[in-house]
Amino acid sequence: MNLFEFCHGIIHWLVDLVNNVWYWLGDFLPWYFWEFFTAVGDFAASESHLTLMTILLETLIIIIVALINVLNFLWIFRKLSGRILDFYGPYYVGYRIGGWLQNLADGVKLFVKEIIVPAKADRLGYLLAPIIFVGSSLLILAVIPLSVDFGVATNASGEYVPAGAVFALAAFSIAPFAILLAGWSSNNKYTLIGGMRSAAQMMSYEIPLILSAASVFLLASSFNFVDIVDAQHDVWFCIPLFIGFVVFLVCLIAEVEIIPFDLPEAEAELVEGWTTEYGGMKFGLFYMTTAVRSYAGGALATALFLGGWQGPWFIPDEIWFLIKAYIVYTVFMWLTWSVPRIRIDQMLVFGWRRLLPLAVLNLVIAVAVKSWGWV
Amino acid sequence: MTWELLVFLFLAGSALVSAMWVISAKEIVHSVIALATCFISIGCLFVMLNAEFVAIVQFLVYVGAVTIVILFGIMLTKREIMGGERR
Numbered sequence: 001m002n003l004f005e006f007c008h009g010i011i012h013w014l015v016d017l018v019n020n021v022w023y024w025l026g027d028f029l030p031w032y033f034w035e036f037f038t039a040v041g042d043f044a045a046s047e048s049h050l051t052l053m054t055i056l057l058e059t060l061i062i063i064i065v066a067l068i069n070v071l072n073f074l075w076i077f078r079k080l081s082g083r084i085l086d087f088y089g090p091y092y093v094g095y096r097i098g099g100w101l102q103n104l105a106d107g108v109k110l111f112v113k114e115i116i117v118p119a120k121a122d123r124l125g126y127l128l129a130p131i132i133f134v135g136s137s138l139l140i141l142a143v144i145p146l147s148v149d150f151g152v153a154t155n156a157s158g159e160y161v162p163a164g165a166v167f168a169l170a171a172f173s174i175a176p177f178a179i180l181l182a183g184w185s186s187n188n189k190y191t192l193i194g195g196m197r198s199a200a201q202m203m204s205y206e207i208p209l210i211l212s213a214a215s216v217f218l219l220a221s222s223f224n225f226v227d228i229v230d231a232q233h234d235v236w237f238c239i240p241l242f243i244g245f246v247v248f249l250v251c252l253i254a255e256v257e258i259i260p261f262d263l264p265e266a267e268a269e270l271v272e273g274w275t276t277e278y279g280g281m282k283f284g285l286f287y288m289t290t291a292v293r294s295y296a297g298g299a300l301a302t303a304l305f306l307g308g309w310q311g312p313w314f315i316p317d318e319i320w321f322l323i324k325a326y327i328v329y330t331v332f333m334w335l336t337w338s339v340p341r342i343r344i345d346q347m348l349v350f351g352w353r354r355l356l357p358l359a360v361l362n363l364v365i366a367v368a369v370k371s372w373g374w375v
Numbered sequence: 376m377t378w379e380l381l382v383f384l385f386l387a388g389s390a391l392v393s394a395m396w397v398i399s400a401k402e403i404v405h406s407v408i409a410l411a412t413c414f415i416s417i418g419c420l421f422v423m424l425n426a427e428f429v430a431i432v433q434f435l436v437y438v439g440a441v442t443i444v445i446l447f448g449i450m451l452t453k454r455e456i457m458g459g460e461r462r
Binding site for chain 2 (some may be wrong): 048064167171181194196
């Protein structure tokens, strides 16, 4: 039973329940209302309405699961930072579960703050940028399945969205647009410089990212997450494509802008980078979306290189997938607190002169492996 | 009146309106927002035609490239940042 069938069952049961109450109410009214009641009830029981509601419920479940994982990621971020930098991290709110509720408390605090638009800001761009950023980042999660059955892209016949992996990369590439828009429309030189840096960084690191993902598509001969994971049944792609795996991880760190590559929001130079003028829940959304993108990055690395949900049988597939994604994020955090921030010129040289040739070399290796039939 | 027709009319309308907005906007960044809206609507129209891969490439190439248009818009137009009169 996949997620679609599960949601379809729930929706069917709910609509039957509501329809019973609806017709029971209709009986109390005069006869000339009956036709209206029957029409509404028929519409509610029709297959197109059921499918629409099923898709909405499925989306809700996917988003809630993703956001719970994002809370876990933020908690890991704060606790692990504390462990590495020798302080405690959050521990007071939700004492018994290691301060897990601290992020929820911070979210509530940000949520009740006033929404302020700077007087000289460009109103349209200022208000639109968080929407595009959050929307495009949550769109990545829509196509990433946690197992064969747990994915929003399944329909009744169990088909997956074609080219789901390319869709995830495409959704990743919308973010620089929102960031540059946020930086420009705040009308502040620090935000503009931060936005420009971010756009330069994201666009130059997207090319090796997509090239190293292309080698995986070549080996799996599919754009589909389920086929890619099935192709890794014997050997995970991080072993033949080790160079590509390293390039992919480095590019992911640059894409989600955590410390070795956080020069768009370098605190010492640019106040808070492109988020300087944002306050309240809009800042909270940006903060949350960074974690959403970390989660999506860890999940992409897991699905493309680390064998996805394949593991020992005694752990459920979804849990196994999440464990791998958490380990990838832990490695990110470990790197974050081990190396200093690089300069802007070093960043461009590193992206264009080191990672791009390595990604092309990795593609050549993938072609060789495929043509000799090793995998 | 089917659902598909309704969605098609909405997407086609948004593509046309945003295309008009591209050429009528005063600020170049506003016209870039409109351009992105237009491309996303056209990508969704491709999805409705069961051409998912074309739609994804539309998002990847066109909406990603809009950022470069903004970059050129910022670099090539005159604008006072921090103080001074807007427009």
